[in-house]
Amino acid sequence: MAVKGPPQGRQSRSEVTRTLLLDAAQEIIADRGYHGAAMDDIVEAADRSKGAAYFHFPSKSDIFEAVLVRLADRLENKVQQAISPKRTALERLDAALTTVLSTFAKHRRMARIALVELPAGNSPLQDTILVMRGRFARLIETQLDAAIAEGAIDPLNCRLVSRAWFGAIAEVVTEWLRTGNKKTLEAEMPELCVTLLRSVGAEIEPGGAAGNNGVSQDA
Amino acid sequence: MAVKGPPQGRQSRSEVTRTLLLDAAQEIIADRGYHGAAMDDIVEAADRSKGAAYFHFPSKSDIFEAVLVRLADRLENKVQQAISPKRTALERLDAALTTVLSTFAKHRRMARIALVELPAGNSPLQDTILVMRGRFARLIETQLDAAIAEGAIDPLNCRLVSRAWFGAIAEVVTEWLRTGNKKTLEAEMPELCVTLLRSVGAEIEPGGAAGNNGVSQDA
DNA sequence: GAAAAAATACCGACCGGTCAGTCGGTTTTT
DNA sequence: AAAAACCGACTGACCGGTCGGTATTTTTTC
Known part of the structure; x- marks a missing residue:
């Protein structure tokens, strides 16, 4: 039962897929660099298919x-x-x-x-x-x-x-x-x-406050 | 005719080949980057063969x-x-x-x-x-x-x-x-x-002088 | 010093693997 | 039932590296 309606958690399946792919790509690229990151790897890490990937990204x-x-x-x-x-x-x-x-x-x-x-x-x-x-x-x-x-x-x-x-x-x-x-x-x-x-000729005290009243918070 | 003795100009044929390959590689890599530089391209630019390349470089x-x-x-x-x-x-x-x-x-x-x-x-x-x-x-x-x-x-x-x-x-x-x-x-x-x-806290006079030396060697 | 033998340098067709991108078909959403 | 999203086997190009064979240089032998 349960799952059936389109907007499952919050995003549509399509949006989830997109995010999954982006996350996986980010991870793999960070590891192996752009050339070392094969689409097949990204797709597998995202638990999706190559077709899905090329549907979302040309x-x-x-x-x-x-x-x-x-x-x-x-x-x-x-x-x-x-x-x-x-x-x-x-x-x-x-x-x-x-x-x-x-x-x-x-x-x-x-x-x-x-x-x-x-x-x-x-x-x-x-x-x-x-x-x-x-x-x-x-x-x-x-x-x-x-x-x-x-x-x-x-x-x-x-x-x-x-x-x-x-x-x-x-x-x-x-x-x-x-x-x-x-x-x-x-x-x-x-x-x-x-x-x-x-x-650039600006000396600052490492202690913090750049020679003024320490207003730091607030907006 | 002419050329026939081993040490032609100055270098042996082997040394010439090595230099030719290095020069070609440098050129092609500068253009296309490491990944974009195919061995076939380098070899062709050096006017040598793949076998020669892999003879000199593993x-x-x-x-x-x-x-x-x-x-x-x-x-x-x-x-x-x-x-x-x-x-x-x-x-x-x-x-x-x-x-x-x-x-x-x-x-x-x-x-x-x-x-x-x-x-x-x-x-x-x-x-x-x-x-x-x-x-x-x-x-x-x-x-x-x-x-x-x-x-x-x-x-x-x-x-x-x-x-x-x-x-x-x-x-x-x-x-x-x-x-x-x-x-x-x-x-x-x-x-x-x-x-x-x-x-680093060193002020120098912008007076370009600094006893400029005529560096003009080539690489 | 020439011929023979050995070592070195070189050639390029080919192999094996990789990988971006495709496509006909299936499932899910509207 | 249409449209959108997804699946995954397959294709085609590319490329690093190999290998049997050839040419060139060096060494040996007579």
Whole structure:
């Protein structure tokens, strides 16, 4: 008895299938990379068929793209939430950095997909990855611009610096992904933040509060 | 007629073949990435046969590894040459940075192989690439250590910072590789150097001088 | 120093396996 | 009963690596 009506739990079967496929793809790609992830494997992990997969996604690269977008949306959301209550650009910069780093520290698999997978050549993926990277670099760039406007730091080439920051973060996280050790990244986060901020001429006290009343909560 | 004796020009036929294969592999990998580079393509570009290729290199990953090592050796050499005449660690740091950046600017294909190709998953390549990256990070790390010893900068986590620098450089160069425009990278080099050096608390005069050396060797 | 023998380098058709994508047919939903 | 979703055997292209055989270079022998 029981099951029979279309909307089982909450989603239609179709939606469930889609999610199952996305989850499986994310998992497998994190393990084996894009090339190493065969559609047959993804399909098996999702407990669905190849037909179903190709019904929902026209090609392998499309499913990969969907995984990336979902990941990026989630992370960007988290960052926006973390920086919205901050008053100064410098604080927002620090908050954004910390959020991204701690999220990666918490979800290694995600970090792997977001940072390690950089297909060379002219795969159809490249565009998608470019857009992803661009989104995050932009996020930093915006805050840098704001910091300059606020007079917190001297004018500089924000596009260049935001790229450099992004690269620095990516490399440190990537290195940590290999050498394992959960602790390391979180332990080094503060120093990395300080270093990056110093590179634009902003000194902050590691003790926290950037020289002002400690209003932190509230919105 | 003519040619018949064993050592033709300078190298034996065997050595010529080896070089031909390496050159072709480097070219094709730069274009299409490791996965996209078929042995058949490499062999054809080298104007040799598959048998010859597998006579010299036991597997595809071995030929790739040989390409990487050759590239790394050349670049490291160049850097050593550039920094050896410098007296202070800070000057050596600046010289190393400038050399690497201008070399990449001059040889896009090389940059592509060195920086863009980061196979995920557990390919046999990964180790080789790790070693490569490690070599350059180390190079920076050594100079940072020296700078601290000289009292030029305050103590800091050199391992972390050198990784961050490497990542920053890699990302900036990678971005430049995509957006084309030969000029951009060279125009931005000085600012990037200044930014990196400032991140460790070292201010340097932007007066481009720094006793520039005419590095003009070729790779 | 030439012929013979041995070792080295090279050739390219072929094999075995992999994998993205297809398609006729079945089940579930509307 | 139509439409949407799903199934899974199958196809066709691709590609790393092999292997029997040939050409070239080096060594040995007379």
